[in-house]
Amino acid sequence: MNILDKMHEAIQPPFDPARALYEAERCLECGQTGSPAPCTVACPAGIDVPGFIKNIRLGHLPQAQDIVFAENPLAGTCARVCPTPVLCEGACVLNHIGLRPVAVGRLQRVAADYSFPSPGTPAQRPFLRLAEVAVIGAGPSGLACARALSEQGIAVTVYDGAQSAGGLVRTAIAPYRQPEGSLESEVRRLEAMGVRFEFNRQLTAREDFRRLEDRYTAIFLGVGLGPDKAVTIPGHHLAGVWAALPFIERAKSGGWMPRAEHLVVIGAGNTAIDVAREGIRLDIPEVTILYRRTPDKMRAYPFEVREAVHEGVRFQWQVEVQEIIGTWRVTGVRCRRAGIEGDARLELPADLVVSAIGQQARSELSQLVDGLTWDGNQLIVDPASGQTGNRQYYAAGDLIGGTTVVEAVRGAKLAAQAMAQSVRRNAG
Ligand SMILES: Cc1cc2nc3c(=O)[nH]c(=O)nc-3n(C[C@H](O)[C@H](O)[C@H](O)COP(=O)(O)OP(=O)(O)OC[C@H]3O[C@@H](n4cnc5c(N)ncnc54)[C@H](O)[C@@H]3O)c2cc1C
Structure with missing residues (x-):
């Protein structure tokens, strides 16, 4: 193989x-x-x-x-x-x-x-052309929202800065989880229902949002989170140091992958586990996850941790990376062990370091859309309707604190329900 x-x-x-x-x-x-x-x-x-x-x-x-x-x-x-x-x-x-x-x-x-590709179910009712809505983001939440609105006969246009639909399902969810993925067929079903997609449409300016606000009664924000949080420890610029999302995206695309003997992954969420398990599949002999807290504090699912251990991933708990060492390329990591008496320093060999410490918030949205309210990095919505502090906007998915595809689907369905009601009120 x-x-x-x-x-x-x-x-x-x-x-x-x-x-x-x-x-x-x-x-x-x-x-x-x-x-x-x-x-x-x-x-x-x-x-x-x-x-x-x-x-x-x-x-x-x-x-x-x-x-x-x-x-x-x-x-x-x-x-x-x-x-x-x-x-x-x-x-x-x-x-x-x-x-x-x-x-x-x-x-x-x-x-x-079963028997994909199937033609998909056409919308049952004619579109309420006076009642168009916009969906920003063609990730899981945007797709689910578009489908639910289409089913109600509402015309939907989905805008996404990427070249194709899927969001993190396309770029980040590890290949070993979804060989022969079904995303393409799922998107084709939506197209067959009449959902319009506008790709390569990254909305970055206040004016972009104003135009949508003038044109659409309701707007759905399914923009997820931003790129990986930056690592700022000394040595982060060395060759052989990667952020998690580009690492996984590269693995998914089948492009060139770094060869290594010792992979060190920083972080202990599900993304860290995915990186480590990809490392095992790259035949890297030693794959170690370093986490600064105790195992009970980690965000990864326990069953994922068990599977990773079974595949050969090692864990070091209560270890904080203080420096990535090397001259121009990484040769190791210098760490501090928390909760240990005496000499708490530790040095581990590493020729590949991947930081998986989470994604950045979409705080730039505050500058682009009036009235949004935040709880830390999380956009606040009404849990029953997904409506944001700006009544024209609704949201779901990672932007409001979700962590899985199916949660994004659930939130988007609720939001679509509320958007359809608002659209009908306005149209009628
Ligand atoms: C490494 C990794 C592994 C994961 N593994 C799993 C897993 O195994 N199972 C699981 O259920 N979940 C997993 N998840 C989580 C899951 O991928 C997300 O919860 C889900 O994709 C969130 O969907 P979303 O629609 O909120 O956002 P996203 O999937 O992030 O999609 C957002 C979309 O919005 C677009 N966009 C953003 N800003 C703009 C803008 N200004 N203008 C236009 N378009 C914009 C983006 O291009 C993107 O297409 C994983 C996540 C990561 C990072």
Whole structure:
């Protein structure tokens, strides 16, 4: 297997039909009208999990597919990237009787992938042309908002500074999580519904926003977060020091990747885990994550940490990197160990250092749109409607504190509902 194949090797390969049937038959099909199954309650998008699994069991794949896409326009993507152990699979009743939960994510992938590309569902009602809305950002939140508005017969134009749709799903979510991704087909479905996309349209000036405000009744902000936070410790400029997002984007594009013997990853969120696991797939013999706090403080999911350890990633806790050392290229990191008596210094060899300490906030929006309010880095919205401090604007996704694709979908659906109501009021 060459390095590229290895990097894209799935951690969750697709089910073959026999395995899918076996797995579907394990589902107890809990829940009834008015009392949804725990897995459905745990799904932020609200997918009728027992419903689609039953259809797989009966061999009705088109119906299973309709069910998963009814609630989530990114159902195929989510089937691959959702943290299912803490969502649907974590809620599966089989856990309570000591059995393995139903593999909901992999079954959802069976349903979502069935006979793609499909033509998609055309909008049922004619567009209310007087009632157009703008969506800024074609990431998961923007796509989900556009779909939900289109379904209500409202004309939607999506603006994005990138060349194509997907946001972080396209550029950041690690390749080993989504080999043969389904994003393209999901975007085609939206196009088939009449959603208009304007790419290479980065909105950066106050005037850009004014023009949209004059033209559209309601505007959705799905712009996510900014680039990686900058590392400012001495030595950050050395060759061999990377930020997490360009590192993963490079891995995804299949471009040249640095060779290394010792990869050190700074940070302990899910992005740090992704970088480390990519490092393992690059055949780097020693991959170490350094985190300045104790394990209970880390933001990565425990199941992800277990999987990373299983793959060979090492962790050093309570270690703060103070300097990246080297002459023109990195040769090591100098650290301080917190909570240790005596000599707390530590030096580790490293020929590749990747910082994964989070993304920058979108604070520039305050200069571009009036009336937005913030809680630290997070845009404040009304949780029921996604409406911001500026009543013309709505938001969801990472911009309002989300951390997963499916959360972005959930928030965007709520916002779309409220936007449609506002648009109809204005039109009518
Ligand atoms: C490394 C990494 C790994 C991840 N892994 C997972 C995972 O395994 N599972 C999971 O569920 N989630 C994962 N996530 C999180 C997930 O990707 C995000 O929660 C999700 O993409 C947020 O969607 P969004 O629409 O809010 O923003 P984004 O995906 O960031 O999309 C924002 C879009 O807005 C556009 N935009 C921004 N500003 C402007 C502007 N001014 N004008 C025009 N366009 C603009 C951008 O080009 C982009 O397309 C991961 C994130 C990272 C960083």
